[in-house]
Structures are given as structure tokens and as C-alpha cells.
Amino acid sequence: MLKFLLRTVMLAALAIPAVHAADEAPDVTIKNLTSEVIDIVKTDKAIQAGDQKRIQEVIETKVLKHFDFNKMTGSAVGRNWNSATPDQKAQLAREFQTLLVRSYSNALTQYKNQTIDVKPLKSAAGETDVTVKTEIKQPGTKPVPIDYDLIKQADGWKIYDVYVAGVSLVANYRDSFGQEIKANGIDGLIKSLHDKNTAKLAEKK
Amino acid sequence: MLSCLSKMIAEGRRAGVWFACGVSLLLAACATGSNPRDPWEDANRKVLVFNQKVDAWVLKPVAQGYDAVAPTPVRIGVSNVFSNVEDVWIGINNLLQGKPAASANDFGRFAINLTLGIFGVFDVASEMGLDKHDEDFGQTLGVWGVKDGPFVMLPFFGPRTLRDSGALVVDTLANPLSYIPAIPVRNVSRGLKLISERADLLSAEKALDDAALDYYSYLRDFYLNRRKSQIRDGRRVRDEDEQSRAEQPTVIVFNAQDKDVELGRSRLLFVELERKVLAAGVLQQSELASDVPAPTTEAI
Numbered sequence: 001m002l003k004f005l006l007r008t009v010m011l012a013a014l015a016i017p018a019v020h021a022a023d024e025a026p027d028v029t030i031k032n033l034t035s036e037v038i039d040i041v042k043t044d045k046a047i048q049a050g051d052q053k054r055i056q057e058v059i060e061t062k063v064l065k066h067f068d069f070n071k072m073t074g075s076a077v078g079r080n081w082n083s084a085t086p087d088q089k090a091q092l093a094r095e096f097q098t099l100l101v102r103s104y105s106n107a108l109t110q111y112k113n114q115t116i117d118v119k120p121l122k123s124a125a126g127e128t129d130v131t132v133k134t135e136i137k138q139p140g141t142k143p144v145p146i147d148y149d150l151i152k153q154a155d156g157w158k159i160y161d162v163y164v165a166g167v168s169l170v171a172n173y174r175d176s177f178g179q180e181i182k183a184n185g186i187d188g189l190i191k192s193l194h195d196k197n198t199a200k201l202a203e204k205k
Numbered sequence: 206m207l208s209c210l211s212k213m214i215a216e217g218r219r220a221g222v223w224f225a226c227g228v229s230l231l232l233a234a235c236a237t238g239s240n241p242r243d244p245w246e247d248a249n250r251k252v253l254v255f256n257q258k259v260d261a262w263v264l265k266p267v268a269q270g271y272d273a274v275a276p277t278p279v280r281i282g283v284s285n286v287f288s289n290v291e292d293v294w295i296g297i298n299n300l301l302q303g304k305p306a307a308s309a310n311d312f313g314r315f316a317i318n319l320t321l322g323i324f325g326v327f328d329v330a331s332e333m334g335l336d337k338h339d340e341d342f343g344q345t346l347g348v349w350g351v352k353d354g355p356f357v358m359l360p361f362f363g364p365r366t367l368r369d370s371g372a373l374v375v376d377t378l379a380n381p382l383s384y385i386p387a388i389p390v391r392n393v394s395r396g397l398k399l400i401s402e403r404a405d406l407l408s409a410e411k412a413l414d415d416a417a418l419d420y421y422s423y424l425r426d427f428y429l430n431r432r433k434s435q436i437r438d439g440r441r442v443r444d445e446d447e448q449s450r451a452e453q454p455t456v457i458v459f460n461a462q463d464k465d466v467e468l469g470r471s472r473l474l475f476v477e478l479e480r481k482v483l484a485a486g487v488l489q490q491s492e493l494a495s496d497v498p499a500p501t502t503e504a505i
Contacts, residue, residue, distance in 0.1 A: 103416035166434025167427055169416075176422040179239055196418055 026150045026157040027121035030132045033066055034116045041108055055105040063104075068151065068158035069097045075161065076173040077189075080181045088186050095193035100169075102200055114138045128152040242356050243425060249358035250421050256363060260403075268403035282326040284401045287382075288337065289318045289325025294379045298340040302348045310335050339435060342376050343369035347436035356425055364428035 037058065041047050046054040073093040074081040084092065119133040129151050135143045147163040161170045180189045240246065272280070296311030314330040314337070322329040331337060346368055347353065354367030362373060377383060382398065385391035417423030 099416065099418075106415045165431060166437075167430040172423065172426050172430060173418070175240060175426050176418055179422070180418070182239070192418060200415060 026130050027132045029157045030148055031118040059101050059105055066159055068160045069093050071160040072170050076170045077177055078174050084186050091190045098197045244355050252358040252360050253421055264403050268400050271400050272404045285328050286325040287398045290381050295338050295340045298345045301345045343372035344436045346372055
């Protein structure tokens, strides 16, 4: 039984086309991504002055391509995801992405003198679903563990969940999304996400 | 010793009365929320509004002032001192949870930081590789299998579960700050601790506010998930949730008989899982002891 399973996994691994980006180890992806973003945040004058637009630009060009927002949104919406139409799915993913980008960029503006420590990956070769553990260290406070779940795709490793202090950011939305859908349907959830995003946009201006 | 004990009882009575008052108030305002973990949602939401006002008018401005006035090394030193005092209770909790190695680490931290770290001002122990742990009595109760009960938003203290609200009384009693004989010194040190902790959170709150669709439920869910993860010492929460969802059909039978089971569903699953792991461990040990080769090695 085990041998059969192993063979299937091996065959599946062989079936994945070898693309250059996919050859990069996932912990290297995370390490490069975090150090690149921190370097920009540290050196960019506009960001240090609190320019939200500039930060979002950085996120959109550097960070977004490393995430699988479809998978993230599906996981946050839970079992209702299957009953959504393709159009609803696309809208949900777009609004959810906007929400996450905004809160992430806000977190980045708070960046001071923390260091990010990416732990070496402990996983067997050929695995396509891994967790990369990191730690944010700040003098005087307990280090905060941040774990990234990554899945291997044709164009490289994609993050599909982030755990802050052991809590899945995606799963944390599941209950409130579920309640919103129960009360107002999938379109209700799209609307409330959209309202939140536009309200935040207005606030910034 | 005796005076310490009587003081403990007196403190406990006072805190206990307050706790009982709080709970009965909440029960009186009992409302049906849509989340099974949060039957007192309406009352809880009101308490959050109250807490936010207290924070906005008093705590946050003071914390901001402290953040602006005290230079970073001072702030770090202050928070280190409080953190060092807490290591003793963390060590006791690790002992109560059956983790002697972790407990030794905590007592070691306390001793090293108290001496080499000059009364805890410098966290030398962390640099020596003795990591800070995160334990409290609520986690100990969780490890012992006590159900966490409904979610409660406590005035001033913030999010808790019913179990952890009770544990908070024990945690407060166990904190050496409660036994500083001079009352003004005790109050000042408690106040400084509160402000120092609040100042540590200043940078985090904006991101939280932006991320939440509904601040209350985001905070609640984050707290509940965080507690689950803490009780498991950082092991992950999501996988088990998915597992419990997959096993839901079998649990529904339980639900029909006992409503409490539904609340403690994931808890039960976890306790059961722990038991299985424990049983497997014991089995393996006895096998090793009698020199019987493990039958599974060949398959691998």
C-alpha cells in the first residue's frame, strides 16, 4: 500500500513540468521576498513618509505574484465556495485581495527595527505542499512566529495561507464570512467586503 | 507565610465576587447569538464598546505618552522586568502541564535574568538560548481537559472564555506584583505594567482594524484560535478544524443528546487525539522494554 502511494507521488512529481522558478526552494522564495520588501521599506523615502500608494505599488509588483488568492479565498469562504458562480468567485477573490493588501501594507508602515528570521525548511525533496517557518524578532518583545503555507505550481511556489502566532489568517475569516453568507448570501458577502474596501479608501484620502 | 495565605484568600474573595458579578450580569443580559461559541454576543459587543472607550480615553493616550517620553532601552528594560517576574508562574504552569524540561528552562531564565540580567532589566537568558515561553493557568486547565465554555468579553480585561476568566483570577493571585506590601507601590507597578503592555500593542492595532470585516468577530475568532494554538504550544489550528468538520456527521449524534458536546467538539477531538498519541507512546515504550521488534518497520 505504502509503496503504491509512494510511486503515485513520484509519478505526480515527475508530471510537474520543470520551470526555472519552480526550482527555487520555498524557503528561499520566502527569504528573498521578505528581505526584498524590507529593503525597499527601509530605503524608500516615500514609504517612510507614510505614502500608502507607494507601498501598495510595491506590494502589487513584488508580493502579489507569490500568492494564490483563489485558493486563499476559497479556503476563507469554506464550503459555500462550491456553490458560488465563477463570476462571484472572481469578485470575492478580488475584494478579499484588496482587503488583505491594505491591511498588509498598513502593517508594513509600522515596520521599525524588527528582524525576520527564516528557518531552514525541513521537508523531503519532491514535496509540493510545505510550510516555511519564520520569526519576527523585535528587541524587548517575544518573537512572533509567522508561518507560510506554500504550494508548488507551474510558475513557482505560491503562498496560500499565513499563520500569525499559530493562527491561520485565512481560517480566521471563515466564521464571519459564513455568517455573512448565511444572512445575506454570497452577494451579501461581496457587498460587505466591497463596502469595507471603499470605506477604507475614502478614509485614506 | 500565613499572612501571605490569608491575603491570597482575601484577594481571591474580592476577585471572585467581581468575577461572579460579571458573569451574572452577562447571564442576565443573555441573548442568542448566531455563533454557538458566543451565546452572549449582544452583551459582549456592548462590553467591547465600553472597553474601546476606556482605551481611547485613558489607556491609549497614556501609553502613547509613555512611548514618546521613555527611550526605547528604558521601555525594553521595564517590560523585561515584568516579563522576568512572570517566568516563575510560567514555569509552575509548565510543571503542572507535565513539561519538566520547559519548566526548568523557565526557572533557569528567572534565575539568570534576576542575577546576570540585574533584577530582570536585561533578558540575558534569551541570548543564552533559553527561550521565553507563553503559559498561563487557563492553558493548564485546557491541557487538563477542562472545556473552555462560551466566549466572554470581560470589562477592562478583554476577550476570554468562561474557563479562562476563572483562570485569570488564579493568574492574578499568582503574580508576585499582588504581594507588594506597600499599596501605592503595588498600584504604580500594576499601572506601569498595563501601560507598558499597551504600548507594545500600539503598532499592531491599526493592521487589525484594517483587516477585519467586523472588528468584534475578528477579535473573537482570533482570540479563540489563538488560545487553541497556545494550549498546543504553537501547534497549528487549521488542520484540526478541517478534521473536525470532516468528522461532523458522527458528532451530530452526540449533539442531539448533549448540547455541551457541540461547544467542546474540537476540544474533545483534541483530547481524544492526545490520548491516542499517548497510548501509542506508552505502547511503544512497553514494546521497547520487552525487546519486541516494532512490527511496522518492515513496511517502511
